[in-house]
Amino acid sequence: MASGLPVPRTLGAVRPALERRLGIDARGLAAFRIALGCLLGYDLLLRAGDLRAFYTDSGVLPRTTNAALYPTLSELSLHGLSGELWVQAALFAVAGVFAVLLVVGYRTRFVATVSWLLLASLQLRNYLVLNGGDTVLLVALFVGLFLPLGERWSLDALGRRSGTTRQFVVGFGTAALLSQVLLIYTTNAIFKLRGSLWMEGTAVRYVFALDRFTVRLGDFFAGIEPLLVAVNWAWFGLLVAAPLLVVLVGRARTALTAAFLAAHVGMFLTMELGLFPHVMVACLLVFLPPAVWDRIERLLSGAVRQLEGRLTTAEGHPRIPFGPSLPVSVRRFGHRIAPAATATILVVGLLWQAAAVGYLSVPNDSPVDPEDHSWKLFAPDPPTTDGWFVADADLESGETVDAYPHADTGLDRPPDVAATYPNTRWRKYLSEVRGGGETERRAFAAYLCRSTDGPVESVTVGFVREEVRLDGPNPTEYVHLGTYDCPAVGR
Structure with missing residues (x-):
């Protein structure tokens, strides 16, 4: 058990079934960590080409303008302390180093925390360039702070003095991560149900008729009407079936996860949607059951042993010095609050999306409308x-x-x-x-x-x-x- 309260033992026979569905293989968390680190680096490389235009005072959003648009949020950005190009470049470089450290799993929790803070700061510096994929990445990385992302396939694992490692992790943290993915798909399906174009089977045709989105193979498929109609219903069907990602186990879950993975790869090959398809692929990795990771580990065993040999001495000790990245008291405090924090993330996420789709009422004088910050990707209808x-x-x-x-x-x-x-x-x-x-x-x-x-x-x-x-x-x-x-x- 890790990263949250264990499933109560009073549930008896139901407990193993819940653990199997709400838990995540430690290797899945490792793959999730590696994917997040790669995405952070990839995102920085993409943004670097517009460093001056988007993040300096000589660009499209000087700090004074950002403060006028977002007076509170702009104050929270480290990137907003200076409008000079060299300062932004330095912050990008620091974030890049931490992204690499996250990939290799060196002092994972501390590195993930710094990476999240730098990502949040960067996003707050220019809110006008963000899309759904940026939000998913920020949320996924935040939930990952409360999970043992460095348990496997990491430098932390090599440097761990104890020879025991957890094979399976279950708790509020894993439930929160899995639920975030389900909420993205389920709320989007509800919004699409309230539209007309998706129910007519023409929504994907409209999406592929929007030239500002279609790239790569998208222009080729845009003219194949029967295929686009079939994709319309196939994608909507997957969204409706999303809760089965948790209900199913074994090969059935693997097959459904593979279908979602294929859908997001298809999005990348045909449309320009920013980080969204990439980060959703990263999040879907945690749904793969242990049997899949057993097979992957067997396929990669030779490469893993070779890499471990380079990173450890003849006695099996890591070549990179390790030590506690945070004081013991701080780490103990973090372990104590993790269950409550992840339970809060789980409940707040559920309530927020319930309010967004209208199942919970929101006061009229509320400063934030949950519907404006929900998963409405091409919903209820795509642009026309x-x-x-x-x-x-x-x-x-x-x-x-x-x-x-x-x-x-x-x-x-x-x-x-x-x-x-x-x-x-x-x-x-x-x-x-x-x-x-x-x-x-x-x-x-x-x-x-x-x-x-x-x-x-x-x-x-x-x-x-x-x-x-x-x-x-x-x-x-x-x-x-x-x-x-x-x-x-x-x-």
Whole structure:
């Protein structure tokens, strides 16, 4: 048992069945840890290309603007202490080192805690570029803090003086992690039930008609209508069946988990959804039963022994020095509060999502609406409009030039709408600019004023809105978002 209160022994014969369903193989937790560490590093590499644009005072969201939009949350960000590029680069480098340490499992709990704090700080520095995958990653890593992620396949395991290791972990912590995945799928299914396009079987057709999302193989499959209709119902069926991920055991659970894994790999191959498919694959690893990990361990046994040989001395001692990363009193306190903390995570998660789908009432004066922070991925219906940004700059010379920094765009439809957004974070940010208020738009205009070559007097920002129609040509409409004087908004 670990990371939470054990299942009460008074349940008698029911107890083993509950443990089998709510527990996680220690090797599954190790794979989960490795995947999270890799994702943290991958996320940093993706963000690094826009380090100046998204995280410095010369970018699209200076600290003053972030403070105006999120006065409380912005104060909690370590990344918000400075708007200089070198400071952000240093924080990225530190986070990268801790991501590597998490992968190898060195002082795992301490490293995971620091990694979570750095990730939360980074996300709070620019909330406008976040999507569902970022939230899942933050929540998954937080729940992982209360689980023995370094029990297997880690430097911690090699340095452990005791020869005993737990093969199976069960408690409130494992239940909380498993429930987070189920809540994502189940609440999304409930929202989709309340829509019309999913129930008509056309939702996936609309998703693949949105050029700003489709990439790689997505353009090829977009024209195969029968396949998209089949995928519509197959994915909805999987969402409805998600609770079976806990109910089933053995080969049945393996098969259902494999179906979800295949679905998320398919998402990655066809759509640009940020970290979402990657982090869901990481979370699904903990559902694989021990028999799967037995097979994987046998396949990797040779490589594991070779790696262990390089990391240990001839006497079997680790080459890397170990010692307690935290004082004993702190670690004992952490062990005492872990059951209560993980039980709270479990209950709060259930209540929050119940409120989000309307099963629990929320006071009218509540500062936060759970529905606004729930798993509504393409639900209740996917968007039925596409589009691209247009920005023009008027120079002091009287010339008008294209100010949009990512592509040569105009009123005519570009050959590839997705190519006008360099990555998913720019797409999300520009979506927030389009749907946001004057504060977001002025900050974007100021960025365009600074990034456009030549002395710029003003910039005009617009969006060409394209209505998606499955049975005919898509009409377009130009939406004027504003004209801004550069000296007024700041160069």
